[in-house]
Amino acid sequence: MRFRLLATAAAQLAACAGIFTACGGALAQEPIRVGAFLSVTGGAAFLGDPEQKTLELYAERVNAAGGVLGRKLQLTVYDSAGDAEKARTFAKRLIEQDKVDVLVGGSTTGETMAVVPLAEQAGVPFVSLAGAVVIIEPVKKWVFKTPHTDRMACEKIFVDMQARKLSKVALISGAGGFDKSMRGECLKVAPKYRIEVLADETYGAADTDMTAQLTKIKGTAGVQAVLNAGFGQGPAIVTRNYKQIGLALPLYQSHGVASKEFIKLAGDAAEGVRLPAAALLVADVLPDSDAQKKVVVDYKRAYEGRYKSEVSTFGGHAYDGLMLALEAVKKAGGTDKAKVRDALEGIKGYVGTGGVVNMSAQDHMGLDLTAFRMLEVRKGDWTLVK
Amino acid sequence: MTAQFAQYLVTGLTVGAVYALVALGFSIIYNASQVINFAQGEFVMVGGMCSVWLVDQGVPLPAAVVLAVAAAALLGLALEKFAVEPARGAPVVTLVIITIGASILLRGLATLVWDKKIHALKPFSGEAPLQVGGAVVLPQSLWVLGVTLAVVLLLSWFFGRTLLGKALLATSHNRLAAQLVGISVRNVMLLSFSLSAALGAVAGILVAPITFTSWDVGVMLGLKGFAAAILGGLGSGAGAVLGGMVLGIAESMSAGYVSSAYKDAIAFVILLAVLVFAPDGLLGRRVAERV
Amino acid sequence: MSRTAPGFAQPAAHRIRGPAALALCIALLPLAFANNYYYEVAVLVGLNAITCVGLNLLVGYAGQISLGHAGFFGLGAYGSAILTARYGWPPLGALVAVTPGVAALAYLIGRPILRLKGHYLAMATLGMGVIISIVIATEDRWTGGPDGMSVPPLSVFGFTLQGERAWYWVVGGCLLLAVWLALNLIESPVGRALRALHGSEVGAEVAGIDSARAKLMVFVVSAVYASAAGSLAAHYSGFITPSKVTFFHSIELVTMVVFGGMASVFGAVAGAAVLTMLPQFLTLFKEYETVVFGAVMMGTMIFMPRGLVPSLATLFADRGPSKVPP
Structure with a gap:
C-alpha cells in the first residue's frame, strides 16, 4: 500500500517535470x-x-x-x-x-x-x-x-534645431560624468548637422547659481539657441536663471531632466523648453496607435x-x-x-x-x-x- | 562689460551672504567648544527641507519658516545634549568626528522622513526680476542680503550688549575663568549649538527658492561655510561675514572671467594664498599658544 | 599618550610582536574566506589600512590634521593610471616614478601650509584636496573625467598580478611593510620629536626640536603612504573614478584613524578594517543603512573617545581607567 503511494507520487513528479511550467511553482525550484x-x-x-x-x-x-x-x-x-x-x-x-x-x-x-x-x-x-x-x-x-545614449540625444536635438533653422548654438553643461560625456558627444556630432558651437560653458555639480555663465552666453554675439547638458538640480537652476536674466533664445535640455520634477522646480521658466525623452513621459497623450502606449x-x-x-x-x-x-x-x-x-x-x-x-x-x-x-x-x- | 561685472557682483554677494550665515554658525560653535561642527551644513538642509515640507502640508510660509528654524534649533540642542556633552573631555578631533557622524545620521534621517528628491520653495515676494545698474536682481536675492544684514546686526547687539551674549564671548576667551565667575559652560554650549543651528536653518530657508533644497544640500554649503569661516578668521563674527562675501564674489568672478569649471578651485587657491600670508584668516585673532 | 599601553616598556619587543601578530592574522584569515568576495573586501581593508597607517603618523603622532589625503591617494592612483594606460609605462616603473613625485609635491605644499595650526591646517589641506579632485575631474583628456578611466593590471617582469587571491598576499605584504616602517619611525628620534610636538609645540621647540622639519617630514611620509596605496588600488581595481579623490574620502580616512585610535599604528589598521567592512554588514538594514552607520560612528566616539584600540587596550590592561591626556 505504502509502496504504491510512493510510486504514484514518483509518477506525478515525473509528470510534473514533463510539463514543467504547469506545476513548476509546486516544486522547490532554484x-x-x-x-x-x-x-x-x-x-x-x-x-x-x-x-x-x-x-x-x-x-x-x-x-x-x-x-x-x-x-x-x-x-x-x-x-x-x-x-x-x-x-x-x-x-x-x-x-x-x-x-x-x-x-x-x-x-x-x-x-x-x-x-x-x-x-x-x-x-x-x-x-x-x-x-x-x-x-x-x-x-x-x-x-x-x-x-x-547621450549621442542620440545630441542628434535628436540637432535634428530639431535644423528643422527650426537654428545653427549657432551655445553649450552649457555640468561637471558630472553624464554632463561631460554628453557635451563631448554633442561637440563631436555637431559638424555632421552643420551646427556651430559658439560658447561652451560649464558649472559645478553642486552649483547653486549659473547666472554668471549665462550672462557670458548672453554676451556672445550670434547665438541662436542654447543647449544644456546635465541632470539633477543644475538644469532647473539654469532654466530659471535663463529666464531671470532675460535670455529669450530657444532652450534645449537633455534627456537627463526627464521627470516631472524638472517642471516643478523650474516653474514658469520651463515654458517652451524642449528636450528629447522617452515616450514614458508623455504616456497619457500618446496616440493609441503608438506601439509603446500600452507598456x-x-x-x-x-x-x-x-x-x-x-x-x-x-x-x-x-x-x-x-x-x-x-x-x-x-x-x-x-x-x-x-x-x-x-x-x-x-x-x-x-x-x-x-x-x-x-x-x-x-x-x-x-x-x-x-x-x-x-x-x-x-x-x-x-x-x-x- | 560693466553690466556683466555688476551681474557677477550681485550673484557673488547673494551666494556670499549665504556662506556668511553658515560661517557664522561655525564660528559660534567654535567659540564655545573649539569644535568644527561638520553637521552645520545639515542644519541648513533641515531648515530648507522642513520649511518646504511644512508649506506642502498647507502651513503658511511665515509660520513654516518659524517652525523650521525652531526645529533646527531643537536639533542643535539635541546634538549638543546627546552627542557632544557625553563626550566632554574627549580630544577635539574626536568631537569633530562625532559631528561628522551626526551629519551622516541627519542626512540618512532626512531621506527617511522626507525623500531623496530636489524641492523648491516659493520665492517670498514674487519672481519678477529687478534691473539694477544693468544687472538682474531677484527679489529673493534682496531677501537673502537683507536678512543676512539683519542677522549680523542682531548678533553683534547680542554679543556686545546682552549679558548672555557676553557670557558666551567670555567662555570663548577663557573657559576656566568664565566658569569661575559663575557662567554655566554647559548652558553656553547648549545655547551656542542651538543658535548656530537656527542660523544654518535661516540660511537654508533663504536659499531654498533660489537654489532649491534636498537631503544632501548641506554638504556643499557646509564645506563653503567652513571655508568662509576660516578665510575670515575662526571665531570672528565680522570675519565670517567678510570671508563669506569674499568667497562668494571670488567664485562668481572666476566663473565669469576665468573658467567656470575651475571656479571652486580658484576660490580655494585664493583661500590658501590668504592663509599663507595671514595664518589666522583675514580678521582672526592671533592666539598665543599655551604651553 | 600611550605610555600606559602594554608593551611600551620594551619598545624593541613591541616592534616585533605587533607585526608578527599582524602577519599571523594575515596568514590565517583566508581560512575563513568562503569566496573571492571576502578577498576583495580584505584587499580594500588592506589598501585603506596602508593609507591610514601613514595618515596616523601625521594625525595621531604629530597632532596635525589633514583633510586632504584623498588628494595624495588620487595623485598616486591617477599618476600610475595615466603613465601606464596613456604612455605605456611598466606599472612598477610608474609606481617608482609617481611616489617620489607625490612626495616632492607634498614637500612643496607642506612647506607653507604646515605653519598653520589646528583647524586652519585642516582647512588648508582640505582646500588642497579639493583642488586636486577638481583638476582630476576636469582634465578629462588625461583622467577620463568623472566617468573614470581604465588601468592596466600590475605586472612585474612579465608576471601579471591578477585575481583577488594574488592581490591579497601582495597587499598583505605591503601592509606589513607599512606597519613595520611606521613602528620604526615612531621609535626613532624623529618619532620622539613628533610626540613631543603633539604635546606642546613650543615646549618641543624649547627642547631643541626643529618642529617645522619634523612636521614636514612626517607630512611627506604620510603622503607617500597614501600615494602608494592609491597606485596599488588603481591597478587592483582596473578602473578608477574621482570618487576616491573627493573630500568625502579624505574625511573617511581621518575618521578611520580617529575611530581606530590615534597614535596607535594598529588602531589605524583596526579603524580601516572596521569602517571598510561596516557598510558591507549594514546592507541588511536596507534604507536605514546610512542612519545606522552614522549612529555607530557617533556611539563609538562618544563611548570610546580615544578610539577602538587604545580604549579596548586600557580596558583589558586591567589597570583601571587611566585618564591620560592626548
Whole structure:
C-alpha cells in the first residue's frame, strides 16, 4: 500500500517535470537570481531611487504572477552610492556570494564601467542602466544597456534645431560624468548637422547659481539657441536663471531632466523648453496607435499607484532592464549564463518604456532615434512636438 | 562689460551672504567648544527641507519658516545634549568626528522622513526680476542680503550688549575663568549649538527658492561655510561675514572671467594664498599658544 | 599618550610582536574566506589600512590634521593610471616614478601650509584636496573625467598580478611593510620629536626640536603612504573614478584613524578594517543603512573617545581607567 503511494507520487513528479511550467511553482525550484547595484543614496540618488523602487515593484509583480518559467525571482539590491569602487565590490559580492544569474544596475556610467571587467571575466550577463556611449561602444560580450545614449540625444536635438533653422548654438553643461560625456558627444556630432558651437560653458555639480555663465552666453554675439547638458538640480537652476536674466533664445535640455520634477522646480521658466525623452513621459497623450502606449501607461499606473510619486524615465530604464533580462531567461529556457547572454543579444522587437529594442551582435542597446520623442513644456506639462 | 561685472557682483554677494550665515554658525560653535561642527551644513538642509515640507502640508510660509528654524534649533540642542556633552573631555578631533557622524545620521534621517528628491520653495515676494545698474536682481536675492544684514546686526547687539551674549564671548576667551565667575559652560554650549543651528536653518530657508533644497544640500554649503569661516578668521563674527562675501564674489568672478569649471578651485587657491600670508584668516585673532 | 599601553616598556619587543601578530592574522584569515568576495573586501581593508597607517603618523603622532589625503591617494592612483594606460609605462616603473613625485609635491605644499595650526591646517589641506579632485575631474583628456578611466593590471617582469587571491598576499605584504616602517619611525628620534610636538609645540621647540622639519617630514611620509596605496588600488581595481579623490574620502580616512585610535599604528589598521567592512554588514538594514552607520560612528566616539584600540587596550590592561591626556 505504502509502496504504491510512493510510486504514484514518483509518477506525478515525473509528470510534473514533463510539463514543467504547469506545476513548476509546486516544486522547490532554484529561484532566478537578479542582482542589482544602484546609486540609491549619494549624488545620483534621483536615478537610483526610482530604479530600486521599480525593480522591487516588478520583482513582486512577476512573482505574484507565478514567476518566470515557473521559477521565482530573487532580487538582491545593494546601494553603491554613486561610488565606482563600491559598485565593483557589490558586483563582486553579487557574483561570488549571492551567485546571481544576471546583473541589472549601474545607475551611473562610472559605476557601470568599473563593473564591466568583472562581468566580462566572470561571464555574467549585465544590463546597465547608465547613459554614456562608452558602455556599448566598443561592444562588450556580456554588457548591454537600456537607456538611450547621450549621442542620440545630441542628434535628436540637432535634428530639431535644423528643422527650426537654428545653427549657432551655445553649450552649457555640468561637471558630472553624464554632463561631460554628453557635451563631448554633442561637440563631436555637431559638424555632421552643420551646427556651430559658439560658447561652451560649464558649472559645478553642486552649483547653486549659473547666472554668471549665462550672462557670458548672453554676451556672445550670434547665438541662436542654447543647449544644456546635465541632470539633477543644475538644469532647473539654469532654466530659471535663463529666464531671470532675460535670455529669450530657444532652450534645449537633455534627456537627463526627464521627470516631472524638472517642471516643478523650474516653474514658469520651463515654458517652451524642449528636450528629447522617452515616450514614458508623455504616456497619457500618446496616440493609441503608438506601439509603446500600452507598456508605458501600464508602467506609469503601476509605479505611481504604488509610490504616489511621478514616474521618471530612470525608473523606466530599470523596468526595461529587468524585463529584458527576464525575456532572455525565458527565451534561453533557464539561467545558463551563456544562453541568457545569447538570448539577450537576439532580442528583437521588445517594446519597453524607452523604445522598441532590437539587439544585435553589433548593438547591445538596440534603440534608434525613433525611441526619442521631442517634447516641449507647455502650461506646466510635457507635450509632443509634431 | 560693466553690466556683466555688476551681474557677477550681485550673484557673488547673494551666494556670499549665504556662506556668511553658515560661517557664522561655525564660528559660534567654535567659540564655545573649539569644535568644527561638520553637521552645520545639515542644519541648513533641515531648515530648507522642513520649511518646504511644512508649506506642502498647507502651513503658511511665515509660520513654516518659524517652525523650521525652531526645529533646527531643537536639533542643535539635541546634538549638543546627546552627542557632544557625553563626550566632554574627549580630544577635539574626536568631537569633530562625532559631528561628522551626526551629519551622516541627519542626512540618512532626512531621506527617511522626507525623500531623496530636489524641492523648491516659493520665492517670498514674487519672481519678477529687478534691473539694477544693468544687472538682474531677484527679489529673493534682496531677501537673502537683507536678512543676512539683519542677522549680523542682531548678533553683534547680542554679543556686545546682552549679558548672555557676553557670557558666551567670555567662555570663548577663557573657559576656566568664565566658569569661575559663575557662567554655566554647559548652558553656553547648549545655547551656542542651538543658535548656530537656527542660523544654518535661516540660511537654508533663504536659499531654498533660489537654489532649491534636498537631503544632501548641506554638504556643499557646509564645506563653503567652513571655508568662509576660516578665510575670515575662526571665531570672528565680522570675519565670517567678510570671508563669506569674499568667497562668494571670488567664485562668481572666476566663473565669469576665468573658467567656470575651475571656479571652486580658484576660490580655494585664493583661500590658501590668504592663509599663507595671514595664518589666522583675514580678521582672526592671533592666539598665543599655551604651553 | 600611550605610555600606559602594554608593551611600551620594551619598545624593541613591541616592534616585533605587533607585526608578527599582524602577519599571523594575515596568514590565517583566508581560512575563513568562503569566496573571492571576502578577498576583495580584505584587499580594500588592506589598501585603506596602508593609507591610514601613514595618515596616523601625521594625525595621531604629530597632532596635525589633514583633510586632504584623498588628494595624495588620487595623485598616486591617477599618476600610475595615466603613465601606464596613456604612455605605456611598466606599472612598477610608474609606481617608482609617481611616489617620489607625490612626495616632492607634498614637500612643496607642506612647506607653507604646515605653519598653520589646528583647524586652519585642516582647512588648508582640505582646500588642497579639493583642488586636486577638481583638476582630476576636469582634465578629462588625461583622467577620463568623472566617468573614470581604465588601468592596466600590475605586472612585474612579465608576471601579471591578477585575481583577488594574488592581490591579497601582495597587499598583505605591503601592509606589513607599512606597519613595520611606521613602528620604526615612531621609535626613532624623529618619532620622539613628533610626540613631543603633539604635546606642546613650543615646549618641543624649547627642547631643541626643529618642529617645522619634523612636521614636514612626517607630512611627506604620510603622503607617500597614501600615494602608494592609491597606485596599488588603481591597478587592483582596473578602473578608477574621482570618487576616491573627493573630500568625502579624505574625511573617511581621518575618521578611520580617529575611530581606530590615534597614535596607535594598529588602531589605524583596526579603524580601516572596521569602517571598510561596516557598510558591507549594514546592507541588511536596507534604507536605514546610512542612519545606522552614522549612529555607530557617533556611539563609538562618544563611548570610546580615544578610539577602538587604545580604549579596548586600557580596558583589558586591567589597570583601571587611566585618564591620560592626548
